[in-house]
Amino acid sequence: MPNILLRDQDIPNIGTYEVYVQHGGYEGLRKALSMSPKEVIAVVKDSNLRGRGGAGFPTGVKWSFVPDVEGPKYVVVNADESEPGTFKDRQILEKNTQQLIEGALICAYAIQATAIHIYVRGEFWDIGFQLEREIEKARAGGWVGQNIGGSNWSCEIYVHWGAGAYICGEESAMLNSIEGKLGQPRVRPPFPAVSGLYGRPTVINNVETLANVPPIIVNGAAWYKSIGTEKSPGPKIFCVSGHIAKPGNYELPLGKTFRELIEIAGGVRGGKKLKAILPSGASGPLLPGTDKVLDTPMTYEDVAALGSTLGSASVIILDEDTDMVWAAYKMIKFFRHESCGKCTPCREGTYWLEQRLSAIYHRKATRADVELIESVAKQMQGKSLCALGDFATSPVLSALKYWRDEFYAYVEPAKPAVKAPARKAAALAAAGD
Amino acid sequence: MLKEAYAEQIAKIFAKYPDKRSAIMPLLYLAQEHYGYVSPEGINEVAELCEVDPTQVKSIAGFYTMYRETPKGKYWLQVCTDLPCALVGAEQFYHDLLEYLGIQEGGTTPDGLFTVEHVMCLAACDRAPMLQCNFRYVENLDMEKMKALIEQWRAEAKAEMPASGD
Numbered sequence: 001m002p003n004i005l006l007r008d009q010d011i012p013n014i015g016t017y018e019v020y021v022q023h024g025g026y027e028g029l030r031k032a033l034s035m036s037p038k039e040v041i042a043v044v045k046d047s048n049l050r051g052r053g054g055a056g057f058p059t060g061v062k063w064s065f066v067p068d069v070e071g072p073k074y075v076v077v078n079a080d081e082s083e084p085g086t087f088k089d090r091q092i093l094e095k096n097t098q099q100l101i102e103g104a105l106i107c108a109y110a111i112q113a114t115a116i117h118i119y120v121r122g123e124f125w126d127i128g129f130q131l132e133r134e135i136e137k138a139r140a141g142g143w144v145g146q147n148i149g150g151s152n153w154s155c156e157i158y159v160h161w162g163a164g165a166y167i168c169g170e171e172s173a174m175l176n177s178i179e180g181k182l183g184q185p186r187v188r189p190p191f192p193a194v195s196g197l198y199g200r201p202t203v204i205n206n207v208e209t210l211a212n213v214p215p216i217i218v219n220g221a222a223w224y225k226s227i228g229t230e231k232s233p234g235p236k237i238f239c240v241s242g243h244i245a246k247p248g249n250y251e252l253p254l255g256k257t258f259r260e261l262i263e264i265a266g267g268v269r270g271g272k273k274l275k276a277i278l279p280s281g282a283s284g285p286l287l288p289g290t291d292k293v294l295d296t297p298m299t300y301e302d303v304a305a306l307g308s309t310l311g312s313a314s315v316i317i318l319d320e321d322t323d324m325v326w327a328a329y330k331m332i333k334f335f336r337h338e339s340c341g342k343c344t345p346c347r348e349g350t351y352w353l354e355q356r357l358s359a360i361y362h363r364k365a366t367r368a369d370v371e372l373i374e375s376v377a378k379q380m381q382g383k384s385l386c387a388l389g390d391f392a393t394s395p396v397l398s399a400l401k402y403w404r405d406e407f408y409a410y411v412e413p414a415k416p417a418v419k420a421p422a423r424k425a426a427a428l429a430a431a432g433d
Numbered sequence: 434m435l436k437e438a439y440a441e442q443i444a445k446i447f448a449k450y451p452d453k454r455s456a457i458m459p460l461l462y463l464a465q466e467h468y469g470y471v472s473p474e475g476i477n478e479v480a481e482l483c484e485v486d487p488t489q490v491k492s493i494a495g496f497y498t499m500y501r502e503t504p505k506g507k508y509w510l511q512v513c514t515d516l517p518c519a520l521v522g523a524e525q526f527y528h529d530l531l532e533y534l535g536i537q538e539g540g541t542t543p544d545g546l547f548t549v550e551h552v553m554c555l556a557a558c559d560r561a562p563m564l565q566c567n568f569r570y571v572e573n574l575d576m577e578k579m580k581a582l583i584e585q586w587r588a589e590a591k592a593e594m595p596a597s598g599d
Contacts (some may be wrong), residue, residue, distance in 0.1 A: 072451070084515045084554040122499045125568040156450040163458055164498030166553065180454035180483065182496050198451055241558035248559045253582040260545050269521075282516060316517050316558075330516045334553055340496075 004227075004235045005211050006251045008095035017137035020098035026143055028214030032106045033149045044213065046221035048233050054170075054280065054311040056232075056300045059213075065193035066111040066201045074202040075108045076178070077118040077210060077276060080162050080169040083281035084334060085314035088237040089207035091249050093120070093127045099135045101157070103210030105143060106217055108155045111203055115156045119174050122163040131159050142383055167336035168404060170386045171204040173340065184342040185386035186204035200350035206312075208237060219293030236313050238264040239294050243272065243319035252298075259294040267388040272319035276402070279303055280311025282331040283391035285398035286324075290341030308398070324403040325410055326393045329357045335392035349380035353396055370407045374400055435478045439463050441480065453483045457493050470501040498552060499568075506541040506548035508586050511565045514551040517558035526552055526562040529541055529576050534583070547583070548591055 002010050013019045014293075045060025066073065076102070080090040094101055104116050120128045135157045138144045145156045160178050162168050168177045172186035175197050193217045198204025212234060216224050225233045232254040238261055241247045245266030252261065258277060266276050274289030279298070285308040287293045298303050303310040318327060336350040359365040361385050377393035385388070400407060441541040446459045455519065460482060464475030469492045470542035490491055494500040501509070512527045534542050541548040559564045571582065 067448055081556045085517045085558050086554075087556040087558055091555050122497070123554070123565060123570075124570065151594055159460065160449075160455075162497070163461070164552070165496060177448075177458070178455055178486075179452065180457040180493065182492060239558065241561075259506070269586040278516075314558075316520070320521065322520070327516060330519055334515055338551055 004215050005096065005099075005137045005208065005237055006091060006291075008091070008404070008431060011252075014099075015095045015097040015134070017098055017134060017141060020142065022290040025244075026096055026102055026138075026141070026149075027107050029102050029109070029356065030149055032109050032217050033151045033153070035194040037110045037112055037356060040106065040217065044110070044216060047224040048221075048231075049188060049209065049212050049215045049216060049224065050232065050234075050300060051206060051209035052212070053314065054083070054283065056310065058075055059205065059397050062078070062193065062205070063107065063110050065191065066203060066333075067194060068112075069201065072112055072115065073113045073200070074197040074200060075104055075111065075113045076098075076115040076174060076204040076214045077104050077116060077203055078169060078171065078204055079118055079120040079124065080174060081207070082166040082169050082338075083283060083312055085128055085278065085316040086239050086312045087280035088239050088312070088314075089240075089251050090124065090127070092130065092199065092207050092236070093124065097131060098138065099205055099211050099214055101138055102143070103213035104157070105148070106213050107203060107205060109153060111147075111201070112153065113155055116180055117197065118157065118159045118298060119168070119178060120161055121168075122161045125161070128161050131263045135159070135383050151405040159367050165340070166334075167340040167386070167388060170388065173386065174204065175202065179429055183339070184340045187385060188204060192390045200256070222349055226233065229297065229299050229403075231301050232310075236298070239296070239312075239314040240317065241314070242278075242317040243269045243322070244317045245269050254299050255297045257295050258315070259295055261298065262294070262317065268317060268319050270319075272321065274317065275320045275322050276324070276327075280309045280314070280316040280332055281316065282395060284309040284311045285388075286318075286327075286396040286402065287398075288402045304381065306380075313415065324399045324406045325357070328399040329361045330355075331395035332357050332392065335388065335395075335399055337390070339388060343384035343386075343389055345380045345383040346392065348374055349389065351393050352376050354391065357396070360407060363410055365411050366433060367408060367411050370400070370404070372381060372413060435460070435463055435467055435475070436482065436495070438467055452472070454485055457485070457490055458497075460496055461490070465500060470504045507546050507590055509567050510547060510549045511552040511555075512549065513557065513561065513563055513565075514553045514554070515554040515558075518547050518561035518563065526574065526576065527578075530579060533580065534575070545576040546587065548595045 039062045041060055045077050049059045050056040051059055079089055108116050144157055167173045167184050167191045169185040173183045177183035192202045228234045235251050236254045238250045250264055276289055277287045287308050299399045300310050332354045336354040339346045341347045353373055356369050360369055373396055377396045380393050381390055445454045458538055460479045464479055465471050468475045476487050478489050480490045514523045514527050536542055536548055539550050555571055562574045565573040
């Protein structure tokens with residue numbers, strides 16, 4: 001089956017306007033303009049497309065929350081791809097640029113938006129300029145600006161560069177960042193659909209989500225639902241990294257198993273055995289590389305049933321030699337650095353998790369520290385304005401769930417209270433193991 | 434002054450947003466380009482242009498990793514050492530790079546050419562080890578390739594220098 005999202009793998013230079021229109025480009029927007037905005041939303045709703053940024057929320061439902069009011073309305077494209085292990089949006093932005101632009105325009109038409117802001121992470125510096133060039137070509141084609149496609153609807157597109165902050169991928173933090181405020185999450189309600197960018201109704205969608213929209217409008221919801229599973233329809237880009245023979249992006253229908261994905265990506269690197277899988281970057285719980293996990297279909301609901309999340313489908317492979325204490329420590333360092341500092345449980349919790357995990361990893365801790373990090377992580381859950389505070393707990397809690405003994409192996413055995421010098425001696429002895 | 438040096442670009446930036454404050458981030462990039470880092474005068478000029486307090490601009494500059502608050506080397510190398518990259522040797526690569534250049538983490542070589550830091554995920558996990566050199570990605574690296582690149586950058590920097598003797 002030809003790729004629907006990674007079309008650059010089948011058609012060279014599909015990302016450029018000239019080649020894109022030769023291959024059916026803007027037929028989706030043309031068709032959408034012949035429908036009412038409500039009809040467009042109904043098709044996307046019926047397709048059951050779910051947000052590809054990680055949350056999996058039904059896209060059409062999200063659009064339908066936007067009230068029918070006069071005045072400015074916005075679409076914000078989340079191109080702030082920053083989750084460790086995720087590099088799918090980058091390929092769409094670089095190689096299938098116009099399909100993203102067309103998808104964003106269809107979304108904008110459906111909610112009758114007056115402007116689209118594409119928030120690219122600052123590190124995608126050149127990609128931002130490439131987007132601007134392609135937007136200008138689409139404008140010359142009559143698809144951007146005044147009276148789009150001859151209709152009475154007008155919409156502008158702007159590119160906004162981030163500057164290096166994971167938190168800005170969180171939708172309300174992204175809105176603050178565009179407004180020139182600190183990129184920290186907002187209290188909800190109100191939700192962005194009602195009061196988003198500059199206090200106006202706003203839809204925020206991920207790059208991959210929007211790239212799905214033009215083919216849905218052209219081919220219809222029934223076609224889309226024929227791909228994937230009933231609850232998780234459509235194609236999905238799986239980013240495979242870590243200990244894998246052929247790292248990269250693979251487009252597959254939702255519902256293929258982890259085993260199939262690993263096989264397609266050439267198997268575990270160096271013929272090693274699989275130890276663990278991170279199905280959604282650093283944000284989703286680790287899963288052990290058991291047959292049960294390997295034979296699980298990669299859908300939102302099936303991965304959730306395993307106690308993890310499909311998220312953005314950034315699958316990081318860990319082989320048998322991976323030290324799980326080190327892996328958890330690496331991920332906590334990430335979250336400690338990226339915590340925006342707004343909510344105390346996340347700011348302090350990530351600090352203490354890193355501090356105590358560092359002590360464990362450097363063999364300067366006790367068994368009590370292992371219990372302590374578990375307790376701290378559990379207390380952080382559900383207590384912050386955005387999901388980062390919860391994400392940060394998953395590497396620790398899932399590593400402890402499956403590989404607790406590895407943590408104990410790093411610390412001295414439990415002993416009655418000992419004086420400081422003796423403890424130091426014991427820790428030094430342990431370090432020499 | 435930014436106002437004179439980038440008049441056209443500044444007008445374009447303000448045209449994108451209904452609120453002047455939204456221009457802080459793009460204008461900080463201009464200030465960084467102009468002064469080599471987000472200098473105190475750059476902060477003040479951005480604040481004046483956006484009609485906000487300089488403290489607010491400084492807090493934005495400090496929040497993000499891509500604004501340099503101090504001058505850096507001509508080649509600002511930011512190596513990703515996050516988990517997916519680390520699984521395929523990025524930490525060793527980072528360590529070897531620092532050792533090869535004879536500097537500490539975050540340090541700059543005495544000739545002012547190279548600053549090396551580690552950064553969080555750059556969305557290039559399938560092409561590790563990798564780094565960002567002044568906002569451009571350099572991917573699929575190993576120390577052999579890196580040494581060749583460093584020599585190339587040294588030669589480029591030398592060619593750009595004014596003739597010796599001054």
